[in-house]
Amino acid sequence: MAAPPTALGPLNVLDFSRVLAEPFATMLLADLGAVVTKVERPGTGDDTRAWGPPYDDAGEATYFQAVNRNKSSVALDLATPSGCATARAAALDADVVVENFRPGVMDRLGLGAEELCAANPRLIYCSITGFGPGAGAALPGYDLLVQAVGGLMSITGDPDGEPQKVGVALVDVLAGLFASVGILAALRHRDSTGTGQRVEVDLLSSLLAALVNQGAAYTAGGVVPGRLGNRHPSIAPYELLPCADRDLALAVGNDRQFRALCAVLDLGELATDARFATNPARVANREALRTLLEKQLRERPAADWAAQLSEVGVPAGVVNDIAGAFALAESLGLDPVVELPRSDGSAVALTRNPIGLSATPPRYCTAPPPLPQQ
Structure with a gap:
């Protein structure tokens, strides 16, 4: 039986990202049919491979499993000339390159946007940073830090208690969503013009945009919102x-x-x-x-x-x-869980992609890849 068509096949994505924000973005692209190759450090791989417990029944960290399905993985040592040369060749053959290193790191490796886009004008090059490529380039982009300095913690929690972070790395998820939208917009532009472009997203700007009504209370109304616990600032009850x-x-x-x-x-x-x-x-x-x-x-x-x-x-x-x-969700017929096969015949259960497409639905082909052996 032939596989159903996909929205983004055969888009070729080279994924240099780690942890959550951009791996989440590339997983969304992979779900929609893109061929995503994840570049990992030899021996250790993505940081989140060691972020446990909890672990699944195969001993894999569930954090890594959450955002890396439908991808393949390759181990490249970008600290060596040969590793960089292999990565560069793959990037020049890609439709999309994604990375979330600190600003300047990819440039030093010869894998920066300016150099690769000059060599491959159709390339879409997506970067996620913590605080942008300018004055905030040196600041570490950790979700907890951004929730704190970006104001989210100041409106989360009990009014008489301490500021609270959200119970999931929400800023990373938001940035990943913004990045995937940016990549899709750039692909649409390339379809029309034949030319790629840079896509840049930072965690702080993503959070500020996602403050929506709370942000507008300040920008348009001059009000600095505070913590209300579970109450809404503008609706009751x-x-x-x-x-x-x-x-x-x-x-x-x-x-x-x-x-x-x-x-x-x-x-x-x-x-x-x-x-x-x-x-x-x-x-x-x-x-x-x-x-x-x-x-x-x-x-x-x-x-x-x-x-x-x-x-x-x-x-x-x-x-x-x-x-x-x-x-x-199960009782409502939303089928929230999908099982993806591993190479050893077992399977891992993960949350379903929430996007419904009548002609090109998301696919669930493979479990997150094991760490490649050198």
Whole structure:
């Protein structure tokens, strides 16, 4: 049976990146059909091969497994002339080169964008840095650091507690998404003109762009947002509320939903109370509103409230752990997990690519590659 067509086949991607941001971007390209060759250090490979526990049943670090499926791997020592020569030859034969070294490193190796793009004008050369190629070039681009200096931690966590990072390396993921979009835009331009270009993404700019409404509060409104815990700065009620057994996530986004909430909770009088009838009023009086809602919600379990509220179109749900989240997706028919074969006949289970394409769906061909032996 013939394999289904892919969106990006037979695009040839040479991947010099490590850790998370750009490996995530190249995995997305590989899922969509690109042929991705990962260049790794001999002996140790990508840093994340040693980032464990946890490990899968084959003893591989799950961190590495998460962002390296559908790729092949080659070990090249870029500290040697022969390793650089091999890498250069591969780059000149590629459609896309991706790297996330500190600015200047690839130039010193003879693998920089200016040199390779001059030799191969169709080449798309993508770089992800921590803080850009200018004054921030020497700063290390670690996700925790960027979450701290980029303001995300200042709006995450309890108002009376310490600033908190998000529970996943979110800035790296965002930068990887921006990089993949940039690469696809550059490919579209090359289809029209025959000419490649540079794609540059940095972690700090990615985070600032992803602050969206919180960023605009500052740039357009002159407001410096702070930590609100699980509350929303502009919507109420939009938070966690305690029930008889555990917390309920309640995300009331408009007045109709609020009226429906009040009806379910037998608090119909709140829908016409001037303190709560409109969203701006609810935001201004959120403490009083929370007290009234909490009193009613504590009478029954969270799952009961979630089911009843969902029936009338009020966004509500229990707080799942990761296992519960995957179980929910499975129950909704979203098929969140795919199994990819290893060369030894075993398989590794990974999260499905969320992009649905009717004609050229993502593919799941191979597990993340083992470290090449020298």
